[in-house]
Amino acid sequence: MKILNKGTVTSAQGFSANGLAAGIKKSGKPDLSLIVSDVACPTAGVYTKNSVKAAPLVLAKEYLKNNRAQAVICNSGNANCFTGKKGFAVAQKTAALISKLLKIKTQDVIVASTGIIGKQLPFEKIKAAAPALVAGLSTHKGHLAAKGILTTDLTQKEIAVQITLGGKKVIIGGCAKGSGMIQPNMATMLCFITTDAAITSKMLKQALLAATDHSFNCISVDGCMSTNDMVSVMANGFSGNPLISSANADFQKFTQALTFICTDLAKKIVLDGEGATKFIEILVDGAKSHTQAKTIALAIANSNLVKTAAYGSNPNWGRVAAAVGSLSLGVTENTIKITFSSFAKKHIKINVFLKLGQNKAIVYTSDLSPQYVHINGKYT
Amino acid sequence: MKILNKGTVTSAQGFSANGLAAGIKKSGKPDLSLIVSDVACPTAGVYTKNSVKAAPLVLAKEYLKNNRAQAVICNSGNANCFTGKKGFAVAQKTAALISKLLKIKTQDVIVASTGIIGKQLPFEKIKAAAPALVAGLSTHKGHLAAKGILTTDLTQKEIAVQITLGGKKVIIGGCAKGSGMIQPNMATMLCFITTDAAITSKMLKQALLAATDHSFNCISVDGCMSTNDMVSVMANGFSGNPLISSANADFQKFTQALTFICTDLAKKIVLDGEGATKFIEILVDGAKSHTQAKTIALAIANSNLVKTAAYGSNPNWGRVAAAVGSLSLGVTENTIKITFSSFAKKHIKINVFLKLGQNKAIVYTSDLSPQYVHINGKYT
Numbered sequence: 001m002k003i004l005n006k007g008t009v010t011s012a013q014g015f016s017a018n019g020l021a022a023g024i025k026k027s028g029k030p031d032l033s034l035i036v037s038d039v040a041c042p043t044a045g046v047y048t049k050n051s052v053k054a055a056p057l058v059l060a061k062e063y064l065k066n067n068r069a070q071a072v073i074c075n076s077g078n079a080n081c082f083t084g085k086k087g088f089a090v091a092q093k094t095a096a097l098i099s100k101l102l103k104i105k106t107q108d109v110i111v112a113s114t115g116i117i118g119k120q121l122p123f124e125k126i127k128a129a130a131p132a133l134v135a136g137l138s139t140h141k142g143h144l145a146a147k148g149i150l151t152t153d154l155t156q157k158e159i160a161v162q163i164t165l166g167g168k169k170v171i172i173g174g175c176a177k178g179s180g181m182i183q184p185n186m187a188t189m190l191c192f193i194t195t196d197a198a199i200t201s202k203m204l205k206q207a208l209l210a211a212t213d214h215s216f217n218c219i220s221v222d223g224c225m226s227t228n229d230m231v232s233v234m235a236n237g238f239s240g241n242p243l244i245s246s247a248n249a250d251f252q253k254f255t256q257a258l259t260f261i262c263t264d265l266a267k268k269i270v271l272d273g274e275g276a277t278k279f280i281e282i283l284v285d286g287a288k289s290h291t292q293a294k295t296i297a298l299a300i301a302n303s304n305l306v307k308t309a310a311y312g313s314n315p316n317w318g319r320v321a322a323a324v325g326s327l328s329l330g331v332t333e334n335t336i337k338i339t340f341s342s343f344a345k346k347h348i349k350i351n352v353f354l355k356l357g358q359n360k361a362i363v364y365t366s367d368l369s370p371q372y373v374h375i376n377g378k379y380t
Numbered sequence: 381m382k383i384l385n386k387g388t389v390t391s392a393q394g395f396s397a398n399g400l401a402a403g404i405k406k407s408g409k410p411d412l413s414l415i416v417s418d419v420a421c422p423t424a425g426v427y428t429k430n431s432v433k434a435a436p437l438v439l440a441k442e443y444l445k446n447n448r449a450q451a452v453i454c455n456s457g458n459a460n461c462f463t464g465k466k467g468f469a470v471a472q473k474t475a476a477l478i479s480k481l482l483k484i485k486t487q488d489v490i491v492a493s494t495g496i497i498g499k500q501l502p503f504e505k506i507k508a509a510a511p512a513l514v515a516g517l518s519t520h521k522g523h524l525a526a527k528g529i530l531t532t533d534l535t536q537k538e539i540a541v542q543i544t545l546g547g548k549k550v551i552i553g554g555c556a557k558g559s560g561m562i563q564p565n566m567a568t569m570l571c572f573i574t575t576d577a578a579i580t581s582k583m584l585k586q587a588l589l590a591a592t593d594h595s596f597n598c599i600s601v602d603g604c605m606s607t608n609d610m611v612s613v614m615a616n617g618f619s620g621n622p623l624i625s626s627a628n629a630d631f632q633k634f635t636q637a638l639t640f641i642c643t644d645l646a647k648k649i650v651l652d653g654e655g656a657t658k659f660i661e662i663l664v665d666g667a668k669s670h671t672q673a674k675t676i677a678l679a680i681a682n683s684n685l686v687k688t689a690a691y692g693s694n695p696n697w698g699r700v701a702a703a704v705g706s707l708s709l710g711v712t713e714n715t716i717k718i719t720f721s722s723f724a725k726k727h728i729k730i731n732v733f734l735k736l737g738q739n740k741a742i743v744y745t746s747d748l749s750p751q752y753v754h755i756n757g758k759y760t
Binding site: 049050051052053079081082084116117118304305308309311312313314316317318319321322324325326327328329330331332333336368369370372373374375376377378 | 429430431432433459461462464496497498684685688689691692693694696697698699701702704705706707708709710711712713716748749750752753754755756757758
């Protein structure tokens with residue numbers, strides 16, 4: 001596997017993209033992105049488990065029932081969530097608009113939104129900006145698309161890798177946005193992945209579920225589950241590799257690369273977590289199951305006392321022990337061992353060893369800083 | 381029911397108390413408190429559900445198996461938690477020391493601790509201070525006892541009320557400490573209650589469980605469950621009221637007064653939550669059960685995004701909806717109604733109406749401020 005220099009969503013063959021400022025954000029920053037495949041292709045998506053779902057997410061789930069798409073249109077600055085029938089109509093109209101301009105099927109357009117909840121998304125701004133967005137599509141503008149989906153993010157989050165499947169070069173690229181309301185369960189941010197691999201939609205879904213389980217489902221910034229977020233992957237088959245239609249060796253290789261992409265983007269989200277000054281890696285070993293290990297690691301990751309201890313470079317394993325104990329799994333002082341790396345460094349490792357079983361999990365989180373409070377106290 | 385002016389743990393007949401600085405805290409502030417009943421009497425306790433329990437808590441549970449006690453000795457500045465056999469021996473030695481000085485049974489001494497986890501509690505400091513602590517016991521020094529149990533608290537938390545049972549004046553008084561690691565499940569702080577009511581230990585326990593369920597179990601400051609905390613109530617019967625031995629009218633009256641005491645102290649803990657600038661009352665109505673309503677209300681209370689919105693005086697019902705939705709109870713945009721009082725005020729009310737059932741619960745919490753981060757980033 002090779003990591004591509006300046007890799008992005010247009011690194012794979014047959015994908016173009018664009019991003020611009022449509023005026024949804026008051027700041028005038030880019031807020032509308034489009035990613036398009038030259039052909040409609042197998043597409044898989046995973047979504048937030050929050051029962052309060054944003055309009056575009058409801059629509060995307062509906063459209064993706066046929067496991068096929070050709071374009072992703074995403075705005076930032078407004079989540080189009082809790083916006084009623086009017087908001088749902090805006091999502092529908094956005095899909096119709098883009099499909100008309102691209103001359104593709106409406107159902108092949110994935111609509112996504114991120115930003116403030118509860119305010120109507122101004123469709124007229126999307127309508128006004130869409131022609132230029134489509135006209136400017138280019139195989140070199142993946143970075144602009146990566147920029148237009150950001151909210152409080154300080155950095156763009158992109159990556160692409162190249163693997164070889166059946167003698168053919170296959171590229172997978174992706175971009176993501178954070179950076180608050182980050183907590184699993186899937187998918188707690190937006191992430192759009194493209195690949196020129198030839199793979200059936202069934203195997204693509206399977207690969208995506210495996211990849212997200214070990215990446216986006218293992219991160220937490222503030223323990224708050226979002227209403228909006230999703231991960232999608234479009235696979236247009238342009239690389240010409242032998243079609244992956246079973247869990248063969250090529251599938252394993254593809255899944256491994258996809259997991260790498262997702263893990264890289266997940267870590268970038270944590271690193272750029274709202275107000276984050278530290279990156280914390282929490283290993284829990286000796287649990288009954290992987291799921292239990294992850295639950296325990298997330299309880300530690302979501303403890304404000306652990307997060308503030310990290311912020312203050314103030315190692316305190318009592319707080320880690322208290323977080324584990326709060327789950328009432330019977331863990332006591334005598335059945336837990338905790339080790340730390342230096343809290344003074346930017347990258348902190350917390351290792352917890354239990355005597356409940358043989359399984360482990362790693363979770364990534366950030367610290368809790370006064371800046372997080374400032375960002376979220378003022379955000380409107 | 382009458383609220384007593386300057387009411388405290390020595391307001392009830394037959395109780396004396398004292399508090400002083402034993403040098404456990406580096407700051408030189410009071411850190412050792414003693415509350416004593418003139419006679420051994422029915423006593424009930426409730427404890428944290430954290431499976432990692434502090435040494436004094438383990439000892440107190442053991443000693444209280446006979447539902448009887450005569451004294452509470454509590455230090456602040458050190459939690460005596462995660463301190464192994466040595467720490468447990470310190471708790472035992474403390475009980476033995478106090479019992480010897482008071483000439484009462486060792487098993488009638490409740491030991492409690494609060495403060496930093498993972499450091500050995502210096503027994504020699506308790507030993508050196510104990511004679512003066514006992515010698516200075518007075519029926520006027522409840523306030524000193526209330527002071528000696530504080531940690532990061534900014535204010536003392538005390539109250540006493542008077543009720544009439546069978547023609548006799550009965551007094552219940554209590555003191556409590558917060559102010560971080562505040563999250564139910566019982567008991568997430570220290571609270572010591574005294575009363576001169578005559579009541580059997582069985583009915584006392586029943587009254588305490590009812591009172592805590594509607595008070596201390598309904599508050600959250602940071603969602604972190606403590607390893608140390610407990611609520612105890614000693615009832616010495618000095619008021620001469622007809623012994624309460626069943627769930628009669630006097631029992632209801634007593635429980636109501638005890639609930640009032642606990643609710644008052646619980647609210648005071650929230651008001652004095654670490655870094656708190658706002659007091660938030662969250663009502664959830666229309667739930668399947670009281671427990672479900674409380675779970676939902678606590679999810680809202682523990683959302684860092686809701687808490688920072690309160691801090692920033694920035695009403696955002698999207699965050700409240702997202703917190704409810706994260707519980708995956710099937711609540712959607714169409715089955716939730718949210719109303720707010722002004723976020724600009726110090727006391728904020730958040731009301732959530734659901735369509736799941738007929739039950740409700742109220743939970744109290746504080747906001748999340750930069751000060752919380754500073755306090756917990758530096759605390760050692």
